[in-house]
Amino acid sequence: MYSFAMNPKQASARRKLGTSLLLGEQLCFALYSTMAAMNKVYRRLLRELGVTYPQYLVLLVLWERDGLMVSEIGERLFLDSATLTPLLKRMEALGLLRRKRARDDERQVIVSLTAQGLEMKRRAAAVPDGVFCASGCTPVELASIRDHLLLLRARLLKNA
Amino acid sequence: MYSFAMNPKQASARRKLGTSLLLGEQLCFALYSTMAAMNKVYRRLLRELGVTYPQYLVLLVLWERDGLMVSEIGERLFLDSATLTPLLKRMEALGLLRRKRARDDERQVIVSLTAQGLEMKRRAAAVPDGVFCASGCTPVELASIRDHLLLLRARLLKNA
DNA sequence: AAACTATACATCGTGAACGATCTAATAGCA
DNA sequence: TGCTATTAGATCGTTCACGATGTATAGTTT
Numbered sequence: 001m002y003s004f005a006m007n008p009k010q011a012s013a014r015r016k017l018g019t020s021l022l023l024g025e026q027l028c029f030a031l032y033s034t035m036a037a038m039n040k041v042y043r044r045l046l047r048e049l050g051v052t053y054p055q056y057l058v059l060l061v062l063w064e065r066d067g068l069m070v071s072e073i074g075e076r077l078f079l080d081s082a083t084l085t086p087l088l089k090r091m092e093a094l095g096l097l098r099r100k101r102a103r104d105d106e107r108q109v110i111v112s113l114t115a116q117g118l119e120m121k122r123r124a125a126a127v128p129d130g131v132f133c134a135s136g137c138t139p140v141e142l143a144s145i146r147d148h149l150l151l152l153r154a155r156l157l158k159n160a
Numbered sequence: 161m162y163s164f165a166m167n168p169k170q171a172s173a174r175r176k177l178g179t180s181l182l183l184g185e186q187l188c189f190a191l192y193s194t195m196a197a198m199n200k201v202y203r204r205l206l207r208e209l210g211v212t213y214p215q216y217l218v219l220l221v222l223w224e225r226d227g228l229m230v231s232e233i234g235e236r237l238f239l240d241s242a243t244l245t246p247l248l249k250r251m252e253a254l255g256l257l258r259r260k261r262a263r264d265d266e267r268q269v270i271v272s273l274t275a276q277g278l279e280m281k282r283r284a285a286a287v288p289d290g291v292f293c294a295s296g297c298t299p300v301e302l303a304s305i306r307d308h309l310l311l312l313r314a315r316l317l318k319n320a
Numbered sequence: 321a322a323a324c325t326a327t328a329c330a331t332c333g334t335g336a337a338c339g340a341t342c343t344a345a346t347a348g349c350a
Numbered sequence: 351t352g353c354t355a356t357t358a359g360a361t362c363g364t365t366c367a368c369g370a371t372g373t374a375t376a377g378t379t380t
Contacts (some may be wrong), residue, residue, distance in 0.1 A: 036367085039367090039368095040368095043368090043369095069358080069359095070358075070359065071357090071358065071359080081358075081359050081360065081361095082359095082360080082361080082362090084359090085359065085360055085361085086360095086361095105357095105358085106358095107357065107358040107359070108357095108358065108359085109358080109359065109360095
């Protein structure tokens with residue numbers, strides 16, 4: 001017993017353009033709800049490590065390259081200081097990293113891993129495999145979705 | 161000047177499995193950051209309507225079918241009452257909808273659009289078009305990504 | 321009827337996300 | 351030297367998201 005604003009013909013025309021007001025047809029809701037489902041999987045996997053997904057992302061960045069400025073972490077994760085500062089403080093309280101002002105430019109806060117933060121990389125090795133299993137997709141499928149998303153992201157940021 | 165834990169050969173083997181610890185290769189981060197970019201586009205488009213993206217999702221659901229229970233809205237959006245109750249209260253305060261207990265079963269709260277909430281559908285017609293333009297993708301591309309994501313979402317929820 | 325279970329929401333606490341605004345430090349320049 | 355602009359973070363207020371828990375109602379069992 002649904003009430004549509006458009007008649008079926010109009011709706012079909014809009015569907016072809018990908019611009020429907022129907023929830024089930026929107027790419028963005030697919031993105032939103034898939035992200036939520038993915039988050040649920042990660043939460044379960046990360047619980048034993050004691051970190052959240054955004055915190056795990058910060059660790060990924062620092063495992064690739066340690067001793068970054070807050071803004072450099074932000075560039076990689078598309079987050080600004082309003083989000084990162086409290087997040088990093090929580091991680092510092094957990095003993096995963098240290099934050100200290102650079103001597104040569106005291107505006108900068110350098111973030112570096114503690115021994116505990118480094119050691120966690122070993123324990124986190126199982127996480128991507130767990131996600132891979134939960135996804136039930138082939139590596140080729142996953143890579144294909146990923147590359148399409150990255151293309152979409154680039155276009156969205158250009159037009160944002 | 162990056163420091164990898166794995167040598168290139170190991171990394172390549174893992175890449176093939178889609179289970180790398182490298183940020184740039186993870187589907188999940190592509191999802192996460194693309195969602196954030198999409199959110200940015202929506203925020204701009206929805207600002208003149210005075211609603212947030214999750215509020216817009218609730219409107220989409222109610223425009224398709226009015227007078228739903230809180231839990232029915234939650235099923236469609238994959239959200240629970242802890243998220244929806246305050247969100248719906250804010251929307252009620254904005255005058256977009258009404259919440260009232262069902263007479264026959266007083267556990268249920270029935271959510272129905274006000275005239276203002278219904279009328280907003282007309283003004284929101286431009287939103288999907290705006291997103292479509294910002295995406296810079298063809299309708300076929302968008303539908304393809306969407307369908308891949310929905311498949312992934314179904315598998316993730318099954319294994320969550 | 322009393323006791324139990326399930327359902328439908330509400331509440332609480334924590335952790336993001338981000339626009340807007342603030343402060344301190346640095347850089348550029350006359 | 352001063353003046354301004356820029357940069358790097360921090361802070362504030364609002365909104366989501368969700369696990370855990372509470373509460374009232376409804377249904378079911380004994």
